[in-house]
Amino acid sequence: MVLLDSYYEGNMTAQGLVIINTGHGKGKSTAAFGQALRAAGQGMKVCIIQFIKGQTNTGEALAFASAFPDRIELHLAGTGFTWQQEMETVKKAALAGWELAKEKILSDDYDLIVLDELTYLTGFDIVPEEEIISLLRKRPKRLHLVITGRDASQGLIDYADLVTEMRAIKHPFSKGVKAQKGIEF
Amino acid sequence: MVLLDSYYEGNMTAQGLVIINTGHGKGKSTAAFGQALRAAGQGMKVCIIQFIKGQTNTGEALAFASAFPDRIELHLAGTGFTWQQEMETVKKAALAGWELAKEKILSDDYDLIVLDELTYLTGFDIVPEEEIISLLRKRPKRLHLVITGRDASQGLIDYADLVTEMRAIKHPFSKGVKAQKGIEF
Numbered sequence: 521m522v523l524l525d526s527y528y529e530g531n532m533t534a535q536g537l538v539i540i541n542t543g544h545g546k547g548k549s550t551a552a553f554g555q556a557l558r559a560a561g562q563g564m565k566v567c568i569i570q571f572i573k574g575q576t577n578t579g580e581a582l583a584f585a586s587a588f589p590d591r592i593e594l595h596l597a598g599t600g601f602t603w604q605q606e607m608e609t610v611k612k613a614a615l616a617g618w619e620l621a622k623e624k625i626l627s628d629d630y631d632l633i634v635l636d637e638l639t640y641l642t643g644f645d646i647v648p649e650e651e652i653i654s655l656l657r658k659r660p661k662r663l664h665l666v667i668t669g670r671d672a673s674q675g676l677i678d679y680a681d682l683v684t685e686m687r688a689i690k691h692p693f694s695k696g697v698k699a700q701k702g703i704e705f
Numbered sequence: 706m707v708l709l710d711s712y713y714e715g716n717m718t719a720q721g722l723v724i725i726n727t728g729h730g731k732g733k734s735t736a737a738f739g740q741a742l743r744a745a746g747q748g749m750k751v752c753i754i755q756f757i758k759g760q761t762n763t764g765e766a767l768a769f770a771s772a773f774p775d776r777i778e779l780h781l782a783g784t785g786f787t788w789q790q791e792m793e794t795v796k797k798a799a800l801a802g803w804e805l806a807k808e809k810i811l812s813d814d815y816d817l818i819v820l821d822e823l824t825y826l827t828g829f830d831i832v833p834e835e836e837i838i839s840l841l842r843k844r845p846k847r848l849h850l851v852i853t854g855r856d857a858s859q860g861l862i863d864y865a866d867l868v869t870e871m872r873a874i875k876h877p878f879s880k881g882v883k884a885q886k887g888i889e890f
């Protein structure tokens with residue numbers, strides 16, 4: 521039990537972790553929101569920046585705003601990705617989000633920062649992987665980071681402490697079921 | 706866009722989904738808590754039953770109690786699994802949790818019920834798979850269920866609508882980092 525007790529001792533001044541939720545399955549962002557909730561429950565201060573996504577009426581946004589106005593900040597840096605949009609519009613919003621992420625990460629105001637869908641920045645060549653890793657290296661020691669998105673780049677995976685792949689075994693799309701409020705958004 | 710719009714229409718009276726988060730990686734329960742948060746944010750009523758786990762001071766428990774006392778119920782049906790415990794003690798707590806799950810599922814009082822670590826009930830031969838599936842079939846039409854735990858049985862997977870496997874690509878255990886408050890509990 522010594523090992524287990526020491527594992528569960530917990531220490532807010534310990535090394536902040538870099539956590540990546542990647543893969544093509546569901547649950548990457550949802551687990552990040554659960555992580556934000558858990559951290560806020562323990563009194564930690566959290567900042568969430570959502571890249572790509574631009575929806576303001578999601579369940580998580582409504583819940584965070586009503587339940588944790590002082591502990592969880594949520595920023596939308598996306599335009600909502602659709603094929604009608606010019607790539608330039610998407611890029612501009614993502615770059616503004618990236619500038620905000622730099623500011624928030626270096627501020628030392630937070631215990632946990634979630635960069636939701638960040639992997640698209642390297643995937644679409646909006647921000648080079650080296651620039652992202654260089655920022656992660658400069659972060660305050662206590663700061664935990666959760667990064668989500670499909671196809672995390674190898675350099676990011678190598679740098680991270682904890683990487684989980686969400687794999688779709690079965691998806692209701694294939695059964696013709698609609699996305700539902702409270703479940704998917 | 707017609708397909709996508711219709712996918713995102715959302716309808717709380719539509720078919721409740723059975724969602725399974727399984728696999729040996731992290732994020733199964735965390736994603737379930739994120740799901741509960743999202744549902745509560747959309748005004749849905751949620752019940753969470755945690756099998757196996759017996760810890761009351763987790764970040765999620767504290768957050769749910771303070772933020773959503775009227776929308777999210779959290780029940781601990783576990784004793785905290787340790788190797789010192791008699792299997793009988795673990796079984797007894799799990800069976801009490803299972804009785805509670807039956808009552809909650811059939812009550813039609815909830816929009817979403819999370820059965821955290823339920824897969825251990827079949828894994829340890831505490832409740833037969835057929836009994837679980839039979840209960841799922843009898844659930845109110847609107848009720849969404851999220852089931853988590855390693856090694857979900859094939860019958861459960863076949864019955865579910867959405868199944869995701871969380872796979873560990875990298876875990877901080879291997880780097881000698883301690884579990885930290887707000888991150889792992």
